[in-house]
Structures are given as C-alpha cells and as structure tokens.
Amino acid sequence: MAESNLQLCIQSYIIRRNEINNLLSDLADQKMLISYQQLRNTTKANAAKSALRQQWSEKWNEQFDRASDQDAFMEKYGDYSAMEGYKTSLESLNAELAKLEEELTAKENHIDNQVTTNSTELTEVNAYMESYKSMLKSNIGNDFKYGLS
Numbered sequence: 001m002a003e004s005n006l007q008l009c010i011q012s013y014i015i016r017r018n019e020i021n022n023l024l025s026d027l028a029d030q031k032m033l034i035s036y037q038q039l040r041n042t043t044k045a046n047a048a049k050s051a052l053r054q055q056w057s058e059k060w061n062e063q064f065d066r067a068s069d070q071d072a073f074m075e076k077y078g079d080y081s082a083m084e085g086y087k088t089s090l091e092s093l094n095a096e097l098a099k100l101e102e103e104l105t106a107k108e109n110h111i112d113n114q115v116t117t118n119s120t121e122l123t124e125v126n127a128y129m130e131s132y133k134s135m136l137k138s139n140i141g142n143d144f145k146y147g148l149s
Contacts, residue, residue, distance in 0.1 A: 006136040013129045020122045027115050034108050041104070045097045052089055056080040 060080035067073035077083050 006132050006139065010129055010132050010136065013125050013132070017122060017125045017129070020118050020125065023118050024115060024122070027111050027118070031108065031111050031115075034104055034111070038101070038104055041097070041100050045093075048093055048097075049090075052093060053080070056083060056086045056089070059083065 057080045060077060060083055063077075063083075064070060064073055080086060
C-alpha cells in the first residue's frame with residue numbers, strides 16, 4: 001500500500017514537472033518574441049529618425065534657397081539641427097521610442113520573474129521526486145528483506 005501511494009506521489013510530481021517545463025518553454029518563446037519586437041522597434045526608430053533628418057534637411061535647403069542673405073542664414077543655422085523645431089521634434093520622437101522600450105522592458109522583467117519562480121518550483125519538484133523515489137526503493141527493499149528473514 002505504501003509503495004502505491006509513493007508511486008502516485010511520484011506520478012503527480014512527474015506531471016507537475018512536465019507542466020513547469022512547458023511553462024518555461026512558453027516563457028522562453030515569449031521572451032524571444034519580445035527580443036524580436038525590440039529589434040523591430042529599433043529598426044522603426046532608425047527609419048523614423050532618418051526620415052525626420054531628411055525632412056528637416058529639405059526644410060533647411062528650401063529656407064536657405066529663399067533667404068535673401070544666405071551668409072546670415074548660414075551663421076544663424078549652420079545646418080538643419082540648429083533650426084527651431086528640430087530639437088523639439090527629435091525629443092518628441094525619442095520620448096515615444098523610450099516609452100515603447102520601457103513597456104517591452106517591463107514585459108521582459110515580468111517574464112524573467114516568472115522564469116525564476118517556475119525554475120525554483122521545478123527544483124523543488126525534482127527534489128521531492130528524488131526523495132519519494134528513495135523512499136520507494138527503501139520500502140521495496142525492506143519488503144523483500146522482510147520476506148527473507
């Protein structure tokens with residue numbers, strides 16, 4: 001009777017261990033998707049910054065061509081980055097990108113916490129399984145010894 005109870009405990013721990021391994025696998029997949037999203041965000045950010053620079057460069061060229069005193073214009077605005085509004089536009093874009101990055105970092109941290117929790121539980125389950133296996137071997141061995149004495 002004791003052996004069957006120990007075997008049932010071991011089976012329940014095996015099931016739980018498999019569930020935890022599946023959860024860890026799912027979390028690894030989610031983390032990979034977050035890494036992919038971070039890469040996509042970086043690509044979009046670079047494209048957006050490039051488009052912003054292009055837009056302000058064209059605006060600078062137009063105003064330079066229309067300026068009556070091009071030397072004074074060059075002194076005031078050496079290039080498009082010195083123009084009024086460029087830095088505000090760039091800061092706004094950077095703020096949006098930082099917000100996206102913060103959201104992804106928060107998700108990644110949450111997943112890391114779940115992985116830590118599940119890994120700890122997996123370690124405990126494995127330790128319990130080994131303990132029950134040891135008890136089962138001991139009980140089976142004692143049963144055979146009992147019959148031989």
